[in-house]
Amino acid sequence: MTTLRVSGVDASYGPRPVLHGIDLVVPSGTTTAILGPSGCGKTTLLRVVAGFQTPDAGTVQLGEQTVVGPGTWVAPERRGIGYVPQEGNLFPHLSVGHNVSYGLPRAARRAGHRVSELLELVGLSADLASRRPDQLSGGQQQRVALARALARRPSVVLLDEPFSSLDAGLRASTRQAVADALAHEGVTVILVTHDQSEALSFADEVAIMHEGRFAQVGAPTEVYATPADRHAAAFLGDAVFLRGRAEGTSVATSLGTIPVHQPAPPGTVDVLLRPEQIQLGTVAEGRPCAEVLSTTYFGHDALVALRLQADHTVVTARIHGTDVPAAGSIVGLSVVGEARAFSPA
Numbered sequence: 373m374t375t376l377r378v379s380g381v382d383a384s385y386g387p388r389p390v391l392h393g394i395d396l397v398v399p400s401g402t403t404t405a406i407l408g409p410s411g412c413g414k415t416t417l418l419r420v421v422a423g424f425q426t427p428d429a430g431t432v433q434l435g436e437q438t439v440v441g442p443g444t445w446v447a448p449e450r451r452g453i454g455y456v457p458q459e460g461n462l463f464p465h466l467s468v469g470h471n472v473s474y475g476l477p478r479a480a481r482r483a484g485h486r487v488s489e490l491l492e493l494v495g496l497s498a499d500l501a502s503r504r505p506d507q508l509s510g511g512q513q514q515r516v517a518l519a520r521a522l523a524r525r526p527s528v529v530l531l532d533e534p535f536s537s538l539d540a541g542l543r544a545s546t547r548q549a550v551a552d553a554l555a556h557e558g559v560t561v562i563l564v565t566h567d568q569s570e571a572l573s574f575a576d577e578v579a580i581m582h583e584g585r586f587a588q589v590g591a592p593t594e595v596y597a598t599p600a601d602r603h604a605a606a607f608l609g610d611a612v613f614l615r616g617r618a619e620g621t622s623v624a625t626s627l628g629t630i631p632v633h634q635p636a637p638p639g640t641v642d643v644l645l646r647p648e649q650i651q652l653g654t655v656a657e658g659r660p661c662a663e664v665l666s667t668t669y670f671g672h673d674a675l676v677a678l679r680l681q682a683d684h685t686v687v688t689a690r691i692h693g694t695d696v697p698a699a700g701s702i703v704g705l706s707v708v709g710e711a712r713a714f715s716p717a
């Protein structure tokens with residue numbers, strides 16, 4: 373069991389700085405997802421932790437051992453880290469079995485049963501061991517890449533967008549198989565992704581990265597409901613911002629008076645709501661109402677664009693897919709739960 377600690381890491385490519393003072397603690401046996409837009413530095417952080425890149429400053433510790441720090445450098449193969457890159461990167465000329473056993477000591481490689489065990493651990497049949505990678509589906513290849521990373525019993529596994537090339541169905545089943553295998557082995561995991569639902573569902577903690585810095589690190593429910601700033605709010609899902617007037621622990625808006633998580637300074641603020649907090653109902657005296665501008669149907673749910681009658685603000689609600697209103701109809705609205713207040717943009 374190994375806690376991963378990253379402290380004050382700066383990294384650059386030539387003159388161009390990419391990471392700025394990164395601090396991160398991933399407690400032993402837990403998963404932290406790093407979420408952020410393309411180019412913000414997610415892979416660079418994995419490369420620093422894995423030992424493929426030397427940071428300009430800072431330390432990386434695995435348990436009690438410092439693997440990078442002033443005067444300290446532990447080679448990648450001695451860090452006990454499993455790395456699963458974006459495309460799996462299996463050796464095309466080797467069988468599945470040889471891919472998995474590649475990093476094992478010779479005696480274990482000969483014994484053979486460890487390969488079957490590892491394939492079964494990631495939800496694959498041991499019969500696949502004799503196939504070549506190009507005879508497997510994309511999801512199967514990703515699972516083989518994970519089996520290969522787990523072969524040396526790493527204490528830490530780094531997953532770099534391992535599910536990004538898979539279609540929706542395969543993605544869900546592969547993700548579950550990978551999560552089960554990682555939990556079974558009790559490893560400490562960093563998952564890099566730009567998929568917010570993947571980050572929220574897969575990880576114990578979510579770290580939102582923006583331009584080489586963490587905007588927020590916290591539990592999925594915390595970062596979703598109380599994002600640290602507008603960037604984190606918008607990055608973690610659809611966000612509805614409404615201008616309002618703060619009065620202690622609530623804000624008066626065109627959608628009624630909405631309670632907020634923390635008392636807001638008096639005056640004008642913007643409140644953040646998630647679309648599922650806006651509920652549609654019948655038109656009634658004293659209730660905010662809106663015209664349905666358009667709907668986007670996803671099957672299990674739908675997004676509804678609404679123009680508020682009070683001030684013509686356009687907001688989006690997420691509703692169940694069973695009862696989608698027609699464009700042009702007038703509906704009553706209510707807000708459930710608390711909002712997050714920000715200084716006006």
Ligand SMILES: Nc1ncnc2c1ncn2[C@@H]1O[C@H](COP(=O)(O)OP(=O)(O)OP(=O)(O)O)[C@@H](O)[C@H]1O
Pocket residue numbers: 385390408409410411412413414415416417566
């Ligand atoms: N080998 C390199 N040489 C120079 N610049 C690089 C190199 N690798 C990455 N970069 C730059 O560093 C920045 C961070 O790249 P990085 O791959 O860490 O981002 P990322 O968040 O993982 O992106 P993505 O989600 O697209 O994989 C980017 O602007 C990228 O262009």
